């Protein structure tokens with residue numbers, strides 16, 4: 273597989289149909305001669321002359337979803353920049369492209385960000401896997417905006433906040449409510465074969481000991497098992513398992529796209545092997 277250049281810029285990333293995972297050529301990639309699609313994956317086609325992080329072999333879209341305040345934006349920033357967005361909570365409010373971290377912070381300060389997207393290239397067993405990560409607004413009034421983006425996502429990270437019981441209850445339908453639960457929405461709008469992982473964020477760990485836990489880890493595990501999805505606890509504040517969550521998803525996506533029968537990959541087994549528990553200070 274040849275090394276190609278990542279297509280950068282709003283045109284390649286900000287449309288809900290860009291890089292359609294159907295690989296049927298319906299998305300932006302089909303209209304852009306610089307990008308071709310194979311196996312539901314965006315393959316850029318021009319060699320890069322800039323820095324090495326712009327080279328990749330395969331690319332996938334990963335969407336962060338969950339209630340407002342669970343830590344989606346902080347998880348993305350922790351993964352991308354290795355930093356924690358401390359200070360007052362600025363809710364994500366719609367759709368926008370995040371051209372650079374500096375601009376993003378400026379936008380955030382002005383309350384202008386709606387949905388942010390960020391790229392990161394991971395080296396997975398010698399294959400450069402680009403994750404294009406879409407951070408969505410968790411507030412109910414933006415749900416209809418988010419729906420349009422589900423179908424293009426190859427993977428979804430579904431977050432709740434271990435210090436907020438409502439955010440956990442909203443994962444699945446417990447009783448008839450006006451707003452559908454996250455799993456119900458995912459079932460309705462996402463692709464059937466989307467890679468889904470449940471994350472209990474704000475786990476008390478080292479630097480992250482600010483709030484009391486109200487959702488036990490066992491409850492998260494039980495829910496994930498019931499729906500057959502991998503699960504782990506994270507802390508955007510301390511960095512606990514943040515890299516692992518994205519790496520595990522990248523490994524699963526890479527494995528699926530390579531379709532090499534000799535190579536077996538079990539997502540939950542990998543997570544169980546690599547996971548660090550809250551309370552331990554080795555992040």
Ligand SMILES: Nc1nc2c(ncn2[C@@H]2O[C@H](COP(=O)(O)OP(=O)(O)OP(=O)(O)O)[C@@H](O)[C@H]2O)c(=O)[nH]1
Pocket residue numbers: 338339340341342343344345346347357358359360361362363364365408409410411473474475480481482483506507508509510
């Ligand atoms: N203690 C702790 N606080 C966190 C963590 N992650 C996020 N927060 C805090 O939780 C609040 C909300 O975080 P955001 O990342 O903005 O939440 P969000 O899910 O993006 O919310 P919306 O954009 O409204 O959907 C902020 O005040 C963060 O500082 C974490 O891991 N630990």
Ligand SMILES: [Mg+2]
Pocket residue numbers: 344345346362363364407408409410
């Ligand atoms: Mg946000």
